[in-house]
Amino acid sequence: MKHHYAIIMAGGVGTRFWPMSTTQHPKQFLDILGTGQTLLQQTYDRVAQTCPIENIFVVTSNAYEKLVAEQLPKLLKENILCESARKNTAPCIAYASYKIHKRDPKAITLVAPSDHLVKKEDTFVKAIKSCFDKAKQQDCLITLGIKPTRPDTGYGYIQFIKSDVEEKDKRINKVKTFTEKPDAEMANFFMDSGDFLWNSGIFIWSTESIISAMEKHDPELANVFKEGWDFYNTDKEKEFVNRAYATCKNISIDYSVMEKAKNVYVRSSIFGWSDLGTWGSLYTQIKKDDKNNALVGKNIITYDCNNCIVQVPKDKLVVLQGLEDYIVVESEGVLMICKKQDEQQIRNFVNDVKVSKGEKFV
Numbered sequence: 001m002k003h004h005y006a007i008i009m010a011g012g013v014g015t016r017f018w019p020m021s022t023t024q025h026p027k028q029f030l031d032i033l034g035t036g037q038t039l040l041q042q043t044y045d046r047v048a049q050t051c052p053i054e055n056i057f058v059v060t061s062n063a064y065e066k067l068v069a070e071q072l073p074k075l076l077k078e079n080i081l082c083e084s085a086r087k088n089t090a091p092c093i094a095y096a097s098y099k100i101h102k103r104d105p106k107a108i109t110l111v112a113p114s115d116h117l118v119k120k121e122d123t124f125v126k127a128i129k130s131c132f133d134k135a136k137q138q139d140c141l142i143t144l145g146i147k148p149t150r151p152d153t154g155y156g157y158i159q160f161i162k163s164d165v166e167e168k169d170k171r172i173n174k175v176k177t178f179t180e181k182p183d184a185e186m187a188n189f190f191m192d193s194g195d196f197l198w199n200s201g202i203f204i205w206s207t208e209s210i211i212s213a214m215e216k217h218d219p220e221l222a223n224v225f226k227e228g229w230d231f232y233n234t235d236k237e238k239e240f241v242n243r244a245y246a247t248c249k250n251i252s253i254d255y256s257v258m259e260k261a262k263n264v265y266v267r268s269s270i271f272g273w274s275d276l277g278t279w280g281s282l283y284t285q286i287k288k289d290d291k292n293n294a295l296v297g298k299n300i301i302t303y304d305c306n307n308c309i310v311q312v313p314k315d316k317l318v319v320l321q322g323l324e325d326y327i328v329v330e331s332e333g334v335l336m337i338c339k340k341q342d343e344q345q346i347r348n349f350v351n352d353v354k355v356s357k358g359e360k361f362v
Helices: 039-047 062-071 089-103 121-137 184-193 207-217 219-226 237-247 253-258 279-283 340-357
Strands: 004-009 056-061 080-083 108-113 141-146 157-161 172-179 196-206 264-269 294-296 300-303 309-311 318-321 326-331 334-339
Touching: 004 039, 004 089, 039 056, 039 062, 039 108, 039 121, 056 062, 056 089, 062 080, 080 089, 080 237, 089 108, 089 207, 089 219, 089 237, 089 253, 108 121, 108 207, 121 141, 121 172, 121 196, 121 264, 141 157, 141 207, 141 253, 157 184, 157 264, 172 253, 184 196, 196 207, 196 264, 207 219, 207 253, 219 237, 279 309, 279 340, 318 326, 326 340, 334 340
Parallel strands: 004 056, 004 108, 056 080, 141 264, 294 309, 300 318, 309 326
Antiparallel strands: 108 196, 141 196, 157 172, 157 196, 172 264, 326 334
């Protein structure tokens, strides 16, 4: 396992989980499920089952370096890679991949978001190890696809066809197309067809393969980070990375590489996954009362409330009456009450609060 690595992406803000998730304390650093561990800590423990802990890297914002160090005391300080600007997943992956490749040209890496939920960790680890084996033997880019349980319009979808090589793991197939979040009619079609999977945003590849793919399909981005080759793993790295992030574009790894490359594979997986992207997705993961309310907080009393999600501090007494399909959240002096069906407006709420009330509430 000495050539196995993990890159945890932990630089996001998690606006859709406001007011719990704020710029100062995004959702990956919160115990949003009430388990006693933050999402970042759960992710670290999960990936630590797939590679040596000295091979785990966390890419985050400069502003969160201290939070990462506090929450992950076993993580080597030099393995916290700090970004000076938010530029999406492709620059994050490029930076970490070039740095790791210089250290270990035989590196096989798992790339995982820091804020996803995985309920069946043994199944997850088995899937990752299988993908590591393939990535070790073949120049390929692998993503984990999740078997859909509903026609969800909030996820991207991957269409797969039979693999063009003999696969030891029969769950691995060739990727035919990527589709961004579809409308309801298309999502139903994808679900019924049986040859589409949710795009988890979890990847496995050798650093050699992903660097080669970037240099072929997005040379503009690759060249920015390639220029830092002499600086990686030296005391000049930070200065270079700050310059690189000032000039590189903002782009996801899907647009940069995955949708263009021909050597992309997907492993179908069922390990209790959710990207926990919205309050609605969190609602599906929390135990409900007899009225289908998901309640997080010790002192919540409801009357004639149905299908609500309520998340409040443990010591706060909250009494609710007559609500149906609502989100009720209190955190750090902010109370938000919003219809579940309108939760996509939360980003607008955050922008309006920023303009009218200032940065301290967001």
